[in-house]
Amino acid sequence: MSKDKRTAIGIIQLTRIGDVIQTYQAAKQLKSENPDIELTLIARKEFAAGLGFLLGEVFSHIIFIEIQDFISSPAATLSEAKSAIRDLVSDINKLDLDVLVNLSFSKSSEYLASMITAKHKLGLTRNSQNQISIEDSWSQYVFSTVMNSESNPFNLVDLFKNILGAKKFSPVYSEKSRNDYIVIHPFASSKKKHWGANKWIDLCYKILKENPQQQLYIVGSKADQFNANTIAESPALRDFSERIDNVVGKTSIEETYNLVSDAKLLVCHDSMVSHLAAVSQTPTIVLSLGTVRPSETTPYHENVLNLAPKRKCFPCKVQEKCELLPCHKDISHQLVSRLVRAIIDQEKLDAKFFKEEVSPFYLQNVGIFAPHFTEMGMDLIDITQSSQTVQDVFKTFYKIVWSFYFKEHELNYAIPELSKESLATLSEYSKGCSYIYELYGFGMKYSNAVIDEAKKAQPSIKLIQENISKMGEIDQLCTVTKKTFPLLTPIVDFFFVNKANARGKNIVEITQSNLISFYDGQNMIKVIYDLIDSITKDALSREQIKEV
Amino acid sequence: MSIQEEIHKAMNDLQKKNSNDLNISKEDMTLLFLTSLLEEEAPNVKR
Numbered sequence: 172m173s174k175d176k177r178t179a180i181g182i183i184q185l186t187r188i189g190d191v192i193q194t195y196q197a198a199k200q201l202k203s204e205n206p207d208i209e210l211t212l213i214a215r216k217e218f219a220a221g222l223g224f225l226l227g228e229v230f231s232h233i234i235f236i237e238i239q240d241f242i243s244s245p246a247a248t249l250s251e252a253k254s255a256i257r258d259l260v261s262d263i264n265k266l267d268l269d270v271l272v273n274l275s276f277s278k279s280s281e282y283l284a285s286m287i288t289a290k291h292k293l294g295l296t297r298n299s300q301n302q303i304s305i306e307d308s309w310s311q312y313v314f315s316t317v318m319n320s321e322s323n324p325f326n327l328v329d330l331f332k333n334i335l336g337a338k339k340f341s342p343v344y345s346e347k348s349r350n351d352y353i354v355i356h357p358f359a360s361s362k363k364k365h366w367g368a369n370k371w372i373d374l375c376y377k378i379l380k381e382n383p384q385q386q387l388y389i390v391g392s393k394a395d396q397f398n399a400n401t402i403a404e405s406p407a408l409r410d411f412s413e414r415i416d417n418v419v420g421k422t423s424i425e426e427t428y429n430l431v432s433d434a435k436l437l438v439c440h441d442s443m444v445s446h447l448a449a450v451s452q453t454p455t456i457v458l459s460l461g462t463v464r465p466s467e468t469t470p471y472h473e474n475v476l477n478l479a480p481k482r483k484c485f486p487c488k489v490q491e492k493c494e495l496l497p498c499h500k501d502i503s504h505q506l507v508s509r510l511v512r513a514i515i516d517q518e519k520l521d522a523k524f525f526k527e528e529v530s531p532f533y534l535q536n537v538g539i540f541a542p543h544f545t546e547m548g549m550d551l552i553d554i555t556q557s558s559q560t561v562q563d564v565f566k567t568f569y570k571i572v573w574s575f576y577f578k579e580h581e582l583n584y585a586i587p588e589l590s591k592e593s594l595a596t597l598s599e600y601s602k603g604c605s606y607i608y609e610l611y612g613f614g615m616k617y618s619n620a621v622i623d624e625a626k627k628a629q630p631s632i633k634l635i636q637e638n639i640s641k642m643g644e645i646d647q648l649c650t651v652t653k654k655t656f657p658l659l660t661p662i663v664d665f666f667f668v669n670k671a672n673a674r675g676k677n678i679v680e681i682t683q684s685n686l687i688s689f690y691d692g693q694n695m696i697k698v699i700y701d702l703i704d705s706i707t708k709d710a711l712s713r714e715q716i717k718e719v
Numbered sequence: 720m721s722i723q724e725e726i727h728k729a730m731n732d733l734q735k736k737n738s739n740d741l742n743i744s745k746e747d748m749t750l751l752f753l754t755s756l757l758e759e760e761a762p763n764v765k766r
Contacts, residue, residue: 185759238760241753242722249725249750256749279759282752286745299742301751 179266181211181289182335183273185236185280187360188218188424189468190327192446194274195222196342196471197331199229204338211266213283221424225450234263236283260286274331276313293334305672308577309333315664321464321486321562322661324570328471329548333577341544342472344452349435352386353378353511354453356439357402358395363461363493365440368401370504372408374438377508379411382515385435386414390427390444393420436514438507445470454514456507460498462489465540466551466566476510476520477540477551478502481560501536510539525555547574547582559587561596565658568702572662572695586709598707603656604700607663610645610652611696614689617641621682635678642685646670662699666692726754 180201184194191214198210209231212219216235219226226233240259241252264287273284273294281303284296295314298304305311313330317323325333329340355375359365379387389399399419402408408415422430424447431437431444432451439445439455441463448455449470459465459479464486469477479485480501487493509529513520518528520541525534540551547570553559567584574580589597617638624630624638646667653663666688673684720728729750737743743751 236756238756241756245721247722249722249729252722252753253746253749256752260749277759278755279752282748282755286748286752297743297748297751300740301737301743 177207177209179209179268181213181266181268181271183213183275183280183284185215185275185277188443189446191219191222192443192450193328194331195225195229196328197335197337200332200337200339201335202229224425232266264288272335274334276318307334311668311672312665315668316661317467319664320660322565322569322658324466324566326469326471326549327467340546340548344473350433351384352388352434354388354390354431354434354437356390356442356444358391358398359440359442361461363496364463365460366499368398371402372405374504374507375402376407377504378511379414381508381512386416388430389417389419390422390430391419396420436511438511441468456510458502462486469542469551471549473542475542479538479540481536481538503533506533506537520554522556547580558590561593564597568699569661572698576691576695586706589710594707594710597703600656600658601700601703603652603659604696606652607649607659607696608693610648611689611693614642614645615686618682618686618689622679625679662692662695730754
């Protein structure tokens with residue numbers, strides 16, 4: 172190998188356009204911190220080809236994948252398909268990658284990552300027993316928590332930055348002049364995630380009526396043309412037809428990006444266009460509905476308002492059926508149009524604004540979140556300062572404990588005010604913490620017993636097996652506990668995945684890794700217990716003062 | 720035999736191999752990659 176060879180990093184991102192843009196944002200930060208590295212992106216052609224104008228800034232090589240590369244015609248054989256895959260892998264291996272990072276968390280990406288040769292691998296791969304293998308802790312976190320729970324407090328761009336090893340976690344804002352038009356993107360990848368045409372018609376009517384200087388552009392893909400026409404050609408909007416420009420299906424992604432870049436404001440659902448606006452830092456109002464998790468996918472910049480329903484079933488899961496879509500009614504078009512006017516008129520969106528300018532009726536079932544960046548990345552702050560739920564409080568707990576676990580950052584947050592009902596639920600959770608604490612304590616005991624026995628000159632295999640089986644029982648009991656205390660799921664799942672990927676070449680080394688996992692898990696659950704304790708004690712003392 | 724039938728047969732063989740705790744090879748990985756890519760490209764599959 173030549174001494175001058177630059178560090179070559181390959182990134183696999185086989186998921187959708189939004190994820191590719193978020194990957195680009197994280198990779199751009201890494202590249203700006205390490206200009207000498209050579210980055211390669213491996214992505215699906217259908218999701219990444221249209222983003223060439225952005226990706227080219229950061230990636231030296233972009234390798235597109237599509238099924239037609241392997242099955243070129245109906246007459247193709249399996250042997251030909253496999254040969255084409257081998258050729259692809261061989262071409263990638265010619266890049267002599269130092270590090271391969273799989274950021275996509277999909278089955279196909281796991282197998283692709285396994286076939287590619289690299290000195291180090293991060294993210295999901297498959298081992299020779301066809302089991303998922305994850306070496307790095309951040310990817311273990313994403314796999315165990317982001318995919319399975321609503322308690323993840325981190326934005327995906329921050330998670331990608333952490334996996335890649337970037338150091339800076341707040342985007343630099345640059346002022347730019349903007350034109351007098353608003354862009355709307357009233358679509359999303361599933362029915363659950365977007366309002367129907369009628370609510371958008373109501374919103375467009377109010378926006379156009381209240382902001383007479385503004386032109387309105389509707390953007391979207393060819394697949395959205397029918398719905399776009401329903402909105403643009405609605406009789407209710409006839410008087411404003413000259414101020415509506417329906418360009419749905421007529422612009423490339425690059426043209427859409429340019430249009431959004433110069434806009435005064437974008438109003439949309441959680442979608443690819445919201446992430447394009449993050450790149451150009453266009454002020455954006457996002458309406459999060461259905462399966463969307465605002466803390467994960469809020470566009471990664473400061474000029475965003477993210478409106479999200481406040482109801483127990485939000486966010487729901489992709490596989491859950493919902494015909495009535497109740498969360499769609501939680502965000503009113505009147506509230507959105509008031510926020511549009513406030514942004515256009517540069518009003519200050521503080522507690523006074525929401526008290527004096529917005530009817531409490533519109534704020535009843537909705538949280539309005541704005542990003543705030545710290546050394547750990549994006550935090551979403553509820554700017555209406557409405558009371559927090561137990562779920563919100565646990566999200567903050569997790570931000571504190573994960574930030575310390577992964578980066579030894581100590582974060583400080585004010586003690587939240589909770590309703591009596593929420594305090595009672597929180598208080599119940601201290602029992603769950605005690606159970607897990609005790610179980611992890613037993614885990615440490617059995618791990619030590621295995622290590623001590625295995626180190627003996629003539630170890631008892633029976634004794635080792637007994638203790639290993641007891642450790643298996645701990646996992647089962649933790650699973651039972653998390654069913655009763657679902658908000659403790661992230662800790663139980665993370666340490667389960669962490670232990671399953673324990674490092675070591677022999678039983679002593681692997682059990683030593685497990686011992687550390689149990690120890691870390693116990694410390695983490697203790698911190699959560701202490702946080703619950705301090706909130707409930709604080710509430711109790713305030714209650715006593717009131718009584719006096 | 721169509722490529723779909725070939726893939727189906729090859730996956731059955733691989734499952735037998737896997738259930739007998741035999742290691743999977745790089746060649747097997749190409750098949751698993753292809754089938755997972757086909758699954759993910761099927762219509763209506765969403766994240």
